[in-house]
Amino acid sequence: MGRKMYKVLRPFNHNVVLCTKDNKECILIGKGIGFGIKSGDSIINVNNIEKEFFLVDNYNREKFQNLSNIVDENIIGITEEAIASISKKLHKELNEKIHITLPDHIGFALKRLESGIEIKNVLLHEIKFLYKGEFEAAQEVWETINNGLNVNLPEDEIGFIAMHIHASINNQDVSKSSIDTSIISDMITFIEENINIDLNKESLEYCRMLTHLRFALERSRNKINIKNILIESIKENYKETYDLASKLADMVYKDYNVKFPEGEIGYLTIHIQNILSSKNT
Known part of the structure; x- marks a missing residue:
């Protein structure tokens, strides 16, 4: 890392020290770098520094x-x-x-x-x-x-x-990441309540649906409209399931102001239908 000088602001433990370097605050991590040092000391030997994080903002x-x-x-x-x-x-x-x-x-x-x-x-x-x-x-x-x-x-x-x-x-923000997970959880609860089935959370069908929901949320927020060339066939062949998926999309829009386009609703229908079919086999 070269020869640099760090001025110690405070050690947190034997392996973590808050320092300044070139008038910028940084956190140093390395085995034993905080042992026996105190505020105002200098760290000249950088051989034990494994990671440094700068607090820029x-x-x-x-x-x-x-x-x-x-x-x-x-x-x-x-x-x-x-x-x-x-x-x-x-x-x-x-x-x-x-x-x-x-x-x-x-x-x-x-x-x-x-x-x-x-x-x-x-x-x-x-x-x-x-x-x-x-x-x-x-x-x-x-x-x-x-x-x-x-x-x-x-x-x-x-x-x-x-x-x-x-x-x-x-x-x-952590709140943004957490809200997506909460939306997905609410969607799963909605599906379970409306099809009267406790979903097997270890099943392949459930895992596929979770993955789809995660990326469907991202696409919808970013106004990415994926084309579903089978949408009319899905509506015709799985009318009840499509109606359920539409109600689910309405719930998400009402509660979270996230709007799923028709193509996403079609793919969601397929995932719900796959779960229903797996229960009947």
Whole structure:
């Protein structure tokens, strides 16, 4: 990495240090780089630095400073180690907001745990399927937090952490990523209630439908209208199922202001019909 000098602002643990370099704040991660140092020291030997994150945005830098004053430094330190691991595992650069949102979330999760308050993640299965890479990375973060801080965060937290990772990769707010998962969950509930079937969430048909719903939402938001050359045949051969898919689309438009075009409704009809057919075989 060459010979650089970092001025220490504060160490968070033995492996994570907040520094300045060329008047820019950065977070350094590396084995033992924080051992025995204090604010005002310089880090000249960079051989042990494995990752550096710069906080470029003034707002994010201020938020991180405020967060570091209210969240235990051990939580910030181990979360920053986890963020470096996420970036390495997924081979992706993460939006710098994750340095605020993830330690903030972990801090609150640990407070809830201490108070005996448990929040169930009703979308855990959907998140695990829709965001496989993020979920696997989140599982490692969850294990790192539990082992490193000697706590026992519930498995539901893996899903919440995965949404933070997904949002960071896609430069979204966590609320935006979470709302998509909520829409999909509401759609699944609507289908189950209207066909009077508890869907087998391990089935191939269910997994295919989840995938379609995820990308259908993206296409609809981006005004991408895919052509469905079989639409008239679908309407004719699967009239009841098409009517159900149309009602589902109306619900999504009414509740979330996302409008599915006719072609998407046709493909959704096929997915629902496949589930119905699999139940009859």
